[in-house]
Amino acid sequence: MTTENIRLVLVILLSFIGLLLWEAWQKDYGHAPQAPVIATSQAPAEQAPTTPPIPAAKQTPDIAAPKAQAAAAGTAPASLTVETDLFSAEINLVGGVIEKLSLKKYRTSGEQDAAAFRLLDNGVEREFIAQSGLKSEDRSADHYARFEATANAFQMADGQDTLEVPLRWQAGDGLEVTRTLVFRRGSYEITQKFDVKNGSSKAWTFNHYQQLQRQSAPVGHQLVPTFTGLAVSTPEKRYEKHKFEDLTEQPIAKDVTGGWLALIEHYFLGAIIPDSTIAQHFYSFSLGHNRYIVGFYGPSTKVDPGGAASTASQFYLGPKLQETLPKVAPGLELTVDYGVLWFIAELLFSVLTFLHGMLGNWGWAIIVLTLLIKLVFYPLSAAGYRSMAKMRAVQPRLLQLRERYPDDKARLNQAMMEMYKQEKINPLGGCFPILIQIPVFISLYWMILESVEIRQAPFMLWIHDLSVKDPYYVLPALMLVSMWIQTKMNPTPPDPIQAKVMQIMPLIFGVFFAFFPAGLVLYWFVNNVLSISQQWWITRQIEGATQTAR
Numbered sequence: 028m029t030t031e032n033i034r035l036v037l038v039i040l041l042s043f044i045g046l047l048l049w050e051a052w053q054k055d056y057g058h059a060p061q062a063p064v065i066a067t068s069q070a071p072a073e074q075a076p077t078t079p080p081i082p083a084a085k086q087t088p089d090i091a092a093p094k095a096q097a098a099a100a101g102t103a104p105a106s107l108t109v110e111t112d113l114f115s116a117e118i119n120l121v122g123g124v125i126e127k128l129s130l131k132k133y134r135t136s137g138e139q140d141a142a143a144f145r146l147l148d149n150g151v152e153r154e155f156i157a158q159s160g161l162k163s164e165d166r167s168a169d170h171y172a173r174f175e176a177t178a179n180a181f182q183m184a185d186g187q188d189t190l191e192v193p194l195r196w197q198a199g200d201g202l203e204v205t206r207t208l209v210f211r212r213g214s215y216e217i218t219q220k221f222d223v224k225n226g227s228s229k230a231w232t233f234n235h236y237q238q239l240q241r242q243s244a245p246v247g248h249q250l251v252p253t254f255t256g257l258a259v260s261t262p263e264k265r266y267e268k269h270k271f272e273d274l275t276e277q278p279i280a281k282d283v284t285g286g287w288l289a290l291i292e293h294y295f296l297g298a299i300i301p302d303s304t305i306a307q308h309f310y311s312f313s314l315g316h317n318r319y320i321v322g323f324y325g326p327s328t329k330v331d332p333g334g335a336a337s338t339a340s341q342f343y344l345g346p347k348l349q350e351t352l353p354k355v356a357p358g359l360e361l362t363v364d365y366g367v368l369w370f371i372a373e374l375l376f377s378v379l380t381f382l383h384g385m386l387g388n389w390g391w392a393i394i395v396l397t398l399l400i401k402l403v404f405y406p407l408s409a410a411g412y413r414s415m416a417k418m419r420a421v422q423p424r425l426l427q428l429r430e431r432y433p434d435d436k437a438r439l440n441q442a443m444m445e446m447y448k449q450e451k452i453n454p455l456g457g458c459f460p461i462l463i464q465i466p467v468f469i470s471l472y473w474m475i476l477e478s479v480e481i482r483q484a485p486f487m488l489w490i491h492d493l494s495v496k497d498p499y500y501v502l503p504a505l506m507l508v509s510m511w512i513q514t515k516m517n518p519t520p521p522d523p524i525q526a527k528v529m530q531i532m533p534l535i536f537g538v539f540f541a542f543f544p545a546g547l548v549l550y551w552f553v554n555n556v557l558s559i560s561q562q563w564w565i566t567r568q569i570e571g572a573t574q575t576a577r
Contacts, residue, residue, distance in 0.1 A: 107176050111183040111190055111210045113345070115143060122170030123194045123206055125157040125217075128344055130295075137483045137491045146295055146344055154318065155241035155290070157297065157342055159219055161204060161233040162324065168196040168204040168221070168233075188212045201226025215345025216300075216355060221338050225330040232329045235338040238322025239290050239297050240314075243271035253293040253476065257311065257321050258362055261286040266361040269311075271319055279311035279321065287356045288321050289343075294479040298343040299323060300356045346479040349376065363477050371470035376478060383480075389493055390486025393546050397553040400467060401561075407463050408558065409565060415517055416566040417452045464554065468547075475546045486549070493546035500541050502548040507537030509555035516562055 106126070109116040117127035128147035135141045147155050160169035168174075174194040183190040192208040202225055209218040225231050243255070257269040261283045269279070279288075284306045289298035299322060301307045307323040314320060330336045343355050352360040365372035375396065382392035401408075424446060432439040446452075475481055475494060485491045489499055497503060510533035540548050 105179075107178065107192070108180045109190070109192055109208075109210065110181070112212050113215060114210065116147075118192070118194075118208070120174050120176060120194070122158060122160065122172060123174050123208075124170050125342075125344075128157075130215075130345060133295075133346060133479075134483065137485070144295070146297065153242065153244065155239070155297065157237075157239055157344065158322075159235075159237040159340070160206075161221055161223070161235055161338075163231060163233045166198050166202070166231075168206070169236075172196050174206065183210065183212065198227065200228070202231055215343055215348075215351070217342040217344060219340055219342070223330050223336045225332055225334050228332055230329055230331050232327050234324045234327055235340070236322060236324035237299050237301065237340050237342070238320050239288075239299060240318065240320045241290055241297075243317045243319060254364060255292045256290070257319075258289045258291050258296075259286070259309065260288075260356070260358045260361075261309075265358045268364075271317070274311045274319055274321075275313040278313065279309050281309050282306055283309050283323075287359060288323065289359070289362055290321060291347075291362045294477075294482050295346055296343070296362050298356070298359060298362075300341040300343060300359075301325065302338075302340060347477075348479065365470065365473045365477060368466055368470045368473070371466060372474040372477075375467070375470055376474050379474075380480070388486065389481050389484040389546065390490065390549060393493070393550050394553050397550050397557070401554065401557045404463050405561075408561060412558075412562045412565040414452055415562070416568075417450055421446065421450055421452070468551070471550055472543070472547055475544045481546060484546075486545070490545050490549075493549070494544050496542050497545045497548060502545055502552055503537050503541040503543075506540055506548055506552040506555060507533050509552055509559065510536055512559055513555060513562070516559065516566065 105120045107118050107120065109118065113131055115129040115131060116125060118124065119126050125147055126149040127145065129143040129145045131143050133144040135144050145153070147157060149156055158170040160172065161167060162169050174196050176192070176194055181190060181192045188211065190210040192210070194206045194208070196204045196206070203223070205222045205224075207220045207222070209220065211218075219237070221235060223231070223233070254268060256271050257274065257279070259267045259269065259279065261267075261281065262285050269277075285303040286307075286309070287298055287300045288309055289296045301323050302325070305325055307325050309321075309323050311319065311321045325338065328336050328338065341355075343352075343359070347363045349360055349363055352362065378399065379389075379392050379396050382395050383389055386392050386395065425443065428439060428442050428446070432442065478494075482494050483491075484493045486493055489501065490497065514530065514533055540551065
């Protein structure tokens with residue numbers, strides 16, 4: 028391999044590492060415009076806003092948590108549980124806040140006895156809760172109000188497609204609000220319906236709001252942190268990301284008709300989807316201590332005495348399922364962020380999903396996908412291997428030229444170029460097999476890293492999760508060996524320093540890949556094995572033709 032080849036390989040390697048770092052930075056990048064917010068909860072009192080953004084004469088209630096308020100009143104806060112085919116949830120009757128929500132089909136680890144992954148929680152290590160209500164000037168059915176339920180536990184029975192959980196709030200003068208949470212079998216969407224009956228003697232005006240509150244603690248992959256923060260979709264901008272820390276200086280405040288807000292993390296998200304036909308006000312607010320609120324409130328609705336009104340909205344609380352998200356809301360699938368090469372990653376995921384449907388195993392699907400990619404790039408890689416084989420054949424003549432012009436690099440390079448031209452050799456051709464794989468490799472990296480479908484997907488033997496590193500580093504070791512074999516098959520650089528660089532390069536890649544997802548290392552190892560076979564066959568043909576010519 029020539030000096031130019033070695034430099035190009037090193038540039039490609041460094042560029043690849045730099046691109047991964049740049050992609051990670053991009054995933055954390057975001058901006059948002061300045062604005063105020065709605066009622067808050069569960070933050071130190073001195074950090075609470077004095078008034079909510081909805082026009083109201085009454086100040087926001089004490090910002091202490093609803094549980095703390097109930098405890099101060101001398102009564103234990105009541106809650107109810109909800110069990111569906113997908114959810115196990117706990118709802119606090121103070122405010123109807125969804126304080127805990129576990130996803131039954133997703134575990135905290137790949138172990139069989141691992142607990143279900145808890146997306147929503149009100150614990151110390153993870154705070155992520157869902158709040159909603161009707162805000163008014165004098166009395167509000169908000170997330171501080173005390174609701175009543177007909178039971179302490181609701182469970183979706185076998186054969187039941189819909190489970191409704193009604194919560195009732197009464198003002199004492201005939202004003203009544205029924206908040207119904209609707210769960211559907213096979214769906215991670217939770218519909219919230221508010222039905223107002225005004226049996227009082229005066230009109231009641233309210234604003235419907237819905238919000239998510241969480242800590243900003245990041246979750247993600249150990250090598251490159253994945254994005255954790257706010258995503259917003261509006262008709263003007265289909266997808267926009269905001270880091271949590273940016274919301275302190277530049278909170279969200281915009282009127283939107285048709286859109287959504289989502290707090291996203293690795294593999295999962297909590298999304299708020301308001302009525303797309305009505306103008307809503309999107310907002311965010313920092314509570315301090317790394318805790319934030321994002322949400323929306325709708326227009327004022329007046330209910331005259333004896334009148335009634337209804338409003339509804341949705342939560343999506345679950346995994347980033349790529350076939351499901353676009354059906355929930357337009358553009359919600361963009362929360363699966365594949366980076367700048369998303370168009371390649373989406374194509375690869377579509378093919379991989381098809382293969383998984385046929386084979387039933389993501390690992391074998393990756394192997395077959397590697398074969399297909401190798402077939403697509405066969406002509407280009409074959410041209411590169413032919414160039415390398417020719418370089419290997421003329422290696423003795425290159426050494427003779429170096430001995431002839433030891434101190435004249437200009438004359439040496441000129442003689443080498445003349446020889447390359449005579450033998451029809453492209454000195455950069457040997458780098459094509461590496462160069463053409465880089466975009467596919469980067470796309471595969473983000474595809475495997477971001478796709479919840481591959482999360483905790485087993486392959487065989489010791490590989491129980493293709494989305495994380497090989498626990499015993501067997502695949503990286505095999506990949507290192509395969510790269511070492513490839514190095515031995517390539518022409519040895521005449522310069523001793525260049526030769527040493529090429530010798531240690533497999534080790535550099537092996538260490539680097541040791542922390543990559545096992546599915547990605549599996550792809551690279553299988554690709555190397557196929558490349559070795561292809562290169563061996565082409566080299567044998569070239570060397571046979573050279574000997575025949577002699």
